[in-house]
Amino acid sequence: MQCNKYAPAIIVGKLPLKHIQIVQAPSDSEYFNQLLPAIQGASKERQGQQLLSSLSRYSADREAEIERICNSNHQGFVASVNQLLHVRDGAVDLASDILSLNQSIQASTEKLAEQKKALVESRAVRQNIDEATQALQDCLEVLRLANQVHDLLSRKSHYSALRALDELQNVHLKEVTHYKIADLIQKSVPATKKLIADAVMADLNTWLFRIRETSQFLGEMAFYHTEQRRTRQKDRAETSPYLTNFKLNSAIELVSDEADEFDVLDNDDVQVDFTPLFECLHIHNALGQTEKFRAQYAATRRQQKELLLPASITLNDDEGTTLNELLEGISGFAIVERVTIRKAPDLRSPADVDELWDSMCQQAIALVSKALHEVTNAELLLKIKGIIALFIETMDSWDYPVSSLDGFLLRLFEKYAELLKRRFSDDFQEIVSTDDYMPMPINKLDEYDKVVNVSWYTPDKPRNEIRFPCVLPFSQMYPLCCIDIRNFLNQFYFFSNDHFQHPKVIDETLKASLDELLSNSVCRLLVERLNSQYLGQIVQILINLEHFEVACQELEPLLAAARSTASVGAGVSLNATDAFRSNKKTAEKRIFELVNSKIDDLIGTAEYDWMAPTLEREPSSYMQTLTRYLSNIMNSVLLGLPTEIKELIYFDALSHAATMILSLPLASDVKQINPNGVAALAKDVQYLTEFVDTLGNPILRENLDELQQTIALMQSDNADEFYDISTRNKKYGRVDALQGPHLLEKLTHSVQTPASVRSDKFQTLSSRFGMKS
Structure with a gap:
């Protein structure tokens, strides 16, 4: 019996009310719409029996309706089943016909298939022969290129070998990848690349060795070129005094010297070819090993820098050969580094080059400082300063920082000043101690002119009225000290020639040193000799003190005029002037003492x-x-x-x-x-x-x-x-x-x-x- 999908959701049997089962209806509204009349009726009646009776009647009505619906559709369903059975019988018959037809077609095509098979087999054999021939040609081409790579490598055509290897790997090997020979050659590619890299590095190491051997000669050529520039600048300054205001490596000097440009790395005496370096850099770049090559090259240059610097040097040779060789080697090395960074900026960074330069400067300064105690001669120290100044000016033209070297020159000047002061102090003491303290006799006119020219002395008579022999008021020590004072001044300012960035230090040190020499080595020794009992000696000391005071007064404007522009504006006042003036009083008192003592003795x-x-x-x-x-x-x-x-x-x-x-x-x-x-x-x-x-x-x-x-x-x-x-x-x-x-x-x-x-x-x-x- 068919059941309608709209059957009631609640079936009420003849059971007690407590056993009634309520099944959820398709919708709540339908259920309540059906149940509502019964509930309302139940609520009007007094007891639940009435509700149960109503539900039972309703259930019976719904069952009767369901049965009626199922009975009315049963015949249609039976007819449909019969029709389906008939269709099935027809389909079975059709399938049998199709199978028969298929067997017939298959039988007719068997002969044709045999003929086709024979044709396919013959074509396959021919294709295999063609493929074998092409494969053999491809393999032979690969072998030829592989041999060509090694042949180019043996002829030192490193970059051509690398290009051939690259073509072999990226083009020809891809055509024979399914052959074993491709695997063999592919496995050999890294080794071949390493051979190329090793070969080009070997050439580069040979080049670097030659560069290290020629570094000193490069530095010598650079020094010579700087000397030539100095000479040309001096000649231009003599022609135009305005150019004396411009030092070497100034913008004016560089522009003036453009017509005489000189290539230190490419001239008649030396040629430095950077091709091996560029080739090595290019090949490592192609191999993807640029960073590795940069690190290896930097390490090699650091090692060469260490080999360039000796463990110690000596400064006692008069020509300064050892120091010259050291600074020339550093100069050549640094010039190659500067040219390298200009030609191949990707290879060397400015920081690496500056670090190497600073390291070389510090080591050179340490070597010179260590050997400086050997130098006891001011003239030798002046030569050392000249060599270092030439080195500074040379490297300054290559844009290297030279502040540390300038600072070291200041240390050299301090030692130079000390040596000068010590030497002239000994000279002054010897002059003072060996003087006869008698008026100086002059026998000839030329002697008179020499004494007057070197001394700060104004004669009482004109030169043409002097009659010889004559006697000058001071003793011989005065002109000798004047000569030493002039030499002292000149040798002090010799240090500022060529290159020295601290002229004010020279001015101040010269004033202090001259003051100390005159006060301690001359004035003090003269005052000590005032203890003599010989009146003539005391009088001569007083006369000498008088002339030394005049000399100091004459020196003050000379020192002021010789001072550098950095010190202009401040006058020069020597303490020695007051020392000589005050000790004149001491000498006068000593004369009074001696004269009065003699008077006491006579009156006694x-x-x-x-x-x-x-x-x-x-x-x-x-x-x-x-x-x-x-x-x-x-x-x-x-x-x-x-x-x-x-x-x-x-x-x-x-x-x-x-x-x-x-x-x-x-x-x-x-x-x-x-x-x-x-x-x-x-x-x-x-x-x-x-x-x-x-x-x-x-x-x-x-x-x-x-x-x-x-x-x-x-x-x-x-x-x-x-x-x-x-x-x-x-x-x-x-x-x-x-x-x-x-x-x-x-x-x-x-x-x-x-x-x-x-x-x-x-x-x-x-x-x-x-x-x-």
């Missing part, structure tokens, strides 16, 4: 008889000796001194003599002075006054005023005038207020006889030795 020989019984007719011998001494030193020893210094010495000497003479009657052992004693003293003072008058300087006479007034007081008949202030100021104004009364107390107006004098002397001796009369 005075033998006045203060109670003389008779009047002396002649001046005392000590006074005659004293005036003769003063006259002699004025006309001989002090003759070369400036007039003002001579007058000062005389003034001080006379003042000291007057004081010492005045102290004679004031001595404590002088108890009494009679008129004869005063007369003797007055005669000596008069003799001294007359001598001073002969000197022609009224000022000197003033030194004797106190002495003269004191004598006048002692000879005065009215001594009480001294105690009258107004009179004393007029007649005895220079007499000391305490010494005058003291002398007056010692005066006695009586002259004793010789017997009484002897008695007084006996009493004096008795009292001195404690004897009783």
